[in-house]
Amino acid sequence: MLNEVINKITKEYSNLSNETINEWKKNIRVLELKKGTQLVKEGNLTNKLYFICEGSVKAHHLKNGKLITDWFAFNNEFICAITGYFLKKPSEHYIELTENSILLEFEREKLTELSSKYHDFERFSRIIITKIMLELQYRVLYLQFSTAKERYDFLLEQYPQIELHISLGDIASYIGITQETLSRVRAKKKRI
């Protein structure tokens, strides 16, 4: 099963030699966990990167006493507590499963080591980060000067199935509006 998943990942992101893959495989943990499980708790140091084989996951953080959703990851996507992972600071983010899921878990130190050792793995890392960067760029684009409806439509375009997996409250938070507003936007849409 792990071989299949790795195959999929390298197809999607960037090819790796057999040698690199074998070395990499030594340090992958496969996790099968239930909805609601916390992968990262706020304030913890975290050096883990996750890949979603099946299911979905969200990252969120606390701001003025409110939980704000930052990031979703679905099948074949990566996720991490971004400040914890990249800046090596205690994480401001929680990561929580939004459905029962199967995940791969990687350690930063091992990935760094692999990147230093193998040129192809370095490239692979670069490509993953580039995708995350472009995703963020896209989000900024539609957080800046968009109405509630525009944000929602934009999100649905990107993730047409999102409502099957993620609760209304989390979606609203992700696009930067309140749950009540999203509910109204949705109601208006149905009427038309």
Place this chain on the structure above:
Amino acid sequence: MLNEVINKITKEYSNLSNETINEWKKNIRVLELKKGTQLVKEGNLTNKLYFICEGSVKAHHLKNGKLITDWFAFNNEFICAITGYFLKKPSEHYIELTENSILLEFEREKLTELSSKYHDFERFSRIIITKIMLELQYRVLYLQFSTAKERYDFLLEQYPQIELHISLGDIASYIGITQETLSRVRAKKKRI
């Protein structure tokens, strides 16, 4: 002069071997241009990445007939028309000098080639992209659920000197509020 700048860049981002640097230097153009110059025009294909040696630059795009500022770059930062450069689509972004500036210009194809050829250059690229990614992450953080004042304060924290270089209108647009609102926020601040 080019040597000095490269020295600074590798210090700031990631070290490169002499061989890599020499190869790289063959394909760098140094530009000295006036405020208001357009480096990239909307609708153009662009494969250029810029580094600001001295001065400042902005990227902006058109949305419902309004120019929205996306990205600033100051001394020792990189900038590009992000969709044009990474997605190879006609650029939705203009890039324009906000002051008389000295820049380095790189071509995507040459950088890609160098990344494939030299492991250390691949790592260097990864680190640059990671910085851009973290910057974007930070922006999403404060575009989501912040008041006008919070956004402004946040920006000043990051770029205390920004008002010396960038016009009020561009700053307002960057943080997702109107020029009038920013003017009022600023006025209120002075009074206290």
Place this chain on the structure above:
DNA sequence: CGCCGAGTTGAACTGAATCAAGAAACGTGG
């Protein structure tokens, strides 16, 4: 059956947008 979390709906309120008009600052040419 009754509880609980998730979603909906209503009414009042508010921060920021919009529209409009002036004031400052800035550069350019006489």
Place this chain on the structure above:
DNA sequence: CCACGTTTCTTGATTCAGTTCAACTCGGCG
């Protein structure tokens, strides 16, 4: 060095999208 037009910034009045607070509905589940 001043007069000019242009661009940038400020201030005021009005409007509106979205928040807030509160009550209510719905579906699942012990």
